[in-house]
Amino acid sequence: MKLYITGTPLGNLDDMTYRAIETLRNVDVILCEDTRTTRKLTTHFDIDTPLRAYHDFNKGGVEDGIIEEMQDGRTFALVTDAGMPVISDPGFELVSKMQDAGLKYSIIPSGSAFTLALVASGIPSYEFTYFGFLPKANAKRRKKIQEIMSYEQTSVLYESPHKIMDTLTAIVNIDGGRMVSISREITKKFEQHVRRPADEMLQLLGHEIPLKGEFVVVIEGAQAEAIEFDIPVTEHVEALIKEGMTPKQAIKKVAEVRDLKKQDVYDEFHETKK
Structure with missing residues (x-):
């Protein structure tokens, strides 16, 4: 294998797997979003493999060089700051180029915040759509929330502490009775999961639910409407x-x-x- 897509803990280092530790020790280079963050992880587990930055701002300029190194025999691990790489993080582009070049890769699994939040939500998970982070521009953001609220299946998205109030307000303006679950600090000391109707949830934000840490929002799907079939x-x-x-x-x-x-x-x- 030339690349190991390696999951790391979301927060609790005890969740690191033996396989992930051995993988990071044995490859030639670890590709990571932030070398400072990953250095804390590798130091904790006595891993001295060299780290190299690979993130949204440099990926286009380094991927071809990484592919060439792989073709020369070097092995790499790809990690993110926390959780499973590629999900809402760079990496699919590198995987795509590896496929084109006929290079082999393997996955060393870990949890992703959105799957753990879905498990903890108490909201139906038979069908769901994952949206990652919402658009930053306000107009596009409002349009995306309207779209999400129209779906009959469960929706899952990530939100930052300084945007969570705006997002819940938009949800309430569309359907204040819609059931919503919020998860934060997953696997960490102050882990929290709360499930409430959207209008009640909005009142808890900033009080019972501190505006700290990254949020995962799980939204109940829209109910099928009663249709008056005499309407054209x-x-x-x-x-x-x-x-x-x-x-x-x-x-x-x-x-x-x-x-x-x-x-x-x-x-x-x-x-x-x-």
């Missing part, structure tokens, strides 16, 4: 658009709840717009 299809689509859905989302939703073909709903809706 076009009016039904227009009503969902007024609630914040895009035309594409509204057409898909109407087709699902009315058990119609999406193309038929699309054609009928756009025919009235001519």
